[in-house]
Amino acid sequence: MRAGLVQITSGDDPAQNLPVTLGLIRAAAADGADIVLTPEVTNMVSTSRQRQTALLHPEDTDPSLAAFRAEAEALGIWLSIGSLALKTDDPDGRFANRSFLIAPDGTVVARYDKIHMFDVEISDTESYRESAGYRPGDRAVMADTPLGRIGLTICYDLRFPHLYRRLAQAGAQIITVPSAFSPVTGAAHWETLLRARAIETGCFIFAAAQTGQNTEARATYGHSLAVSPWGEVLADGGTGPGITMVDFDLADVDRSRGRIPALGHDRPFEGP
Numbered sequence: 243m244r245a246g247l248v249q250i251t252s253g254d255d256p257a258q259n260l261p262v263t264l265g266l267i268r269a270a271a272a273d274g275a276d277i278v279l280t281p282e283v284t285n286m287v288s289t290s291r292q293r294q295t296a297l298l299h300p301e302d303t304d305p306s307l308a309a310f311r312a313e314a315e316a317l318g319i320w321l322s323i324g325s326l327a328l329k330t331d332d333p334d335g336r337f338a339n340r341s342f343l344i345a346p347d348g349t350v351v352a353r354y355d356k357i358h359m360f361d362v363e364i365s366d367t368e369s370y371r372e373s374a375g376y377r378p379g380d381r382a383v384m385a386d387t388p389l390g391r392i393g394l395t396i397c398y399d400l401r402f403p404h405l406y407r408r409l410a411q412a413g414a415q416i417i418t419v420p421s422a423f424s425p426v427t428g429a430a431h432w433e434t435l436l437r438a439r440a441i442e443t444g445c446f447i448f449a450a451a452q453t454g455q456n457t458e459a460r461a462t463y464g465h466s467l468a469v470s471p472w473g474e475v476l477a478d479g480g481t482g483p484g485i486t487m488v489d490f491d492l493a494d495v496d497r498s499r500g501r502i503p504a505l506g507h508d509r510p511f512e513g514p
């Protein structure tokens with residue numbers, strides 16, 4: 243099985259981001275990908291609520307989602323659209339940060355709203371308040387596909403290991419972590435956290451990432467990563483835009499869990 247990770251620098255104009263993303267999806271398909279994965283907020287990276295309100299759509303009329311569904315069907319591949327920013331019926335006007343798994347016939351087989359919101363102050367000059375603009379989800383999602391059972395997560399979710407354990411114990415063999423990581427925390431934590439989640443769960447981890455200077459106010463870390471269930475980095479997308487291909491064998495999931503069966507060794511305990 244072959245996966246293609248799409249690494250892009252989405253800006254604040256969805257109409258410009260779409261053709262760039264489609265071009266890389268086609269390149270990965272031409273290179274034999276069975277599944278192509280894109281980063282968090284593939285359609286639009288923006289820090290302006292006003293601009294998002296002007297340019298974003300609800301799921302049922304979103305032109306990016308329609309184009310990705312048509313492209314999956316035209317190419318006959320699986321598509322993991324890491325996430326799209328979408329309008330919702332939220333009374334406070336917050337958007338959804340929603341991941342989609344699209345089958346080769348163009349149908350959406352799974353959708354997941356990011357649960358954990360990135361509300362942090364990294365330094366005096368760098369802070370994020372994702373929950374002001376986005377409405378968090380409240381359910382974990384896994385999909386059974388011919389490529390394996392795929393658990394869906396997004397970016398900051400990566401720091402909540404119980405979500406990953408739950409997905410793995412529910413049968414996930416692959417977990418997606420589409421991201422738009424900050425450059426500072428990316429350098430400090432990205433690879434370590436992804437490898438830890440892979441080792442803890444015995445799952446393949448596929449993490450397509452935003453990279454570079456997305457807008458004047460926002461930059462991202464890049465380094466799209468594919469990690470084996472044993473914790474090896476199989477592929478690293480570096481810092482430029484492009485595709486990173488990785489071949490994987492689902493049998494490695496059982497091989498890894500056979501060597502370290504920790505996933506089945508949970509025990510109840512008390513305190514603190």
Ligand SMILES: O=C(O)CNC(=O)[C@H](CS)NC(=O)CCC(=O)C(=O)O
Nearest residue numbers: 283360370372397398422423424427
């Ligand atoms: O803002 C948007 O449009 C979409 N959301 C994001 O890009 C989010 C919130 S700012 N980014 C992250 O979760 C990065 C997490 C991270 O960097 C870490 O955990 O260290």
